[in-house]
Amino acid sequence: MCHYYIIIISLLLLLLLLSDVCIFTVIAFTGPLNCNKWDCNCTFTRQRGCCCAANDMYELENETFMRMKYLWHQIEELAGHVEHCTAAKKIAFKATINPDIAVMIPGTTDHCFGPFNSNVPIPYGIVALNHGNGYNPSLGIFTAPRGGVYVFSFTVYSSVSDGQRLYHKVQLMKDGDLVKDSATQRVILEMEAGCQVYLELVSGRKLCSSLELNIFTGYMLYPLYNSD
Template sequence: MSSLYLSLSVLLVPCGNWNCACVFRHQRGCCCASRQLYELEDQAFRRTMGLRLSAQIRESTCGVRVAFTASMSPRVNCFGPFSTDIPIPYSIISLNHGSGYNPALGIFTAPRPGLYSFSFSAYSRVRRSGDRMYYKVQLMRNGEVMASTWEDNREDVEDSSTQTVLLQLQRGGQVYVQLLTGRQLCGDINGLNTFSGYLLYSSET
C-alpha cells in the first residue's frame, strides 16, 4: 500500500524541472537538485566574468569612449580626380564618441594617447565594361602612409577592398584616408566608402 501511495504521489505532484523520483525515493542517497544548482552556478560565473571584463575595458580606456564610423555621401558621379592628394571627406557620421572625427576635414584627431584600431573601405564602379577603374587610397598617420589599396584595370565594372590596422597615437595625432593625385572613386550610390576607428586602450597614466 505504501509503495502504491508513493508511486501515486510521484505522478500527481507537480515537480516542474525537479526529478520527482529522486525527491521521493532517494532523498538521502542523491543530490536531487544537482542539475539546477549547477545551472545556477554556471549563470553566476558567466555574469561575474562579464562584469569583470566590462570593468577591465573601462579601466584600460580610463572610462573614456572613443569611437567613430563615417561614410561618403552617396554619389552617381566621381569623387576626383584632383591635382593633389586630398583627404576623403566621409561626411555621413553614424557614430562619433569622443568627438575625435571631423567630417568637414575627414580627419580623426586622437583625444588621448593609446592604441587605436582603424578600418577603411574603398569602393568604385565604372559606367560600362572597358572603362578604366583607377583609384588609390591611403591611410595616413601624421602625414605618413600606414596602409593603402588601389585598382587600375579595364576588366572590372566595380571593385572594393578593405584595410584594418592598429596604430599607436599620441594626443593630437591625426589619422585620415586620402585619395591620390589623378585617381577617382565613382558610382558609390550606397555609401560603401567608409572610415572608422576606436580606442583599444589608453596609454595615459
C-alpha cells in the same frame, strides 16, 4: 551612473558601521554616570551639556559628522577619477561618404569624387557614431583625444575601368605619412594625443558610383596613461 550607486552604498555601509559602534559602546559601558545635581534627562529639557555624559556625546556627534564629511569628499573625488578614466575610453567613430559630393565627369554618365591634381583627404561626411568627438566630418580627419592604441579600418568601393586596380586610389595617412593602401584594410596604430589619421584620394584617381558604400571607422583599443 554607476559611481553614484557606489557612493550611496558606501555611505549606507558607513552609517551601519557607525551605528554598530555606538551600540557596542553603550552595551560595553559599565561605570556610573556622575551627573552631580542634574539628572541626565535635563539635557533635553533645560541646559545643554548639564549631564557629564552629554558633552562627550556632542563631541562624538561632531567628530562623526566631520569624518562623514571628509569621507564624502574623498568618495566624490574618487568618483571623479573613475568617471575621467572610463569616459576617456569611450572613443569610437564610423562615417561614410555623402553621395551628394559626387559630380558628373564630362563626356560620361559617371558621378564621381575626383580626380584632383593632388592628393585630397576624403570627407566622410555622414557620421553614424562619434564617441569622444575625435572625428571631424568636414575634413574627414580623426584626431586622437588621448594617447592609446587604436584600430582603424576602411572599405573603398568604386566602379572601375578595365585594367584599373582599386587599391592604387586610396591610402591611409598618419600625420602626413603613408601607412597602408588597399581596397579594404584594418590597421592597429599606437598614437599620442593630437595625432591625426585620415584617408586621402591619390591624385588623378576618382571614386565613382555608390559612394555611400565607402566606410571609415576607428576606435581606441586601450589607453596609454603615460602618453598624455
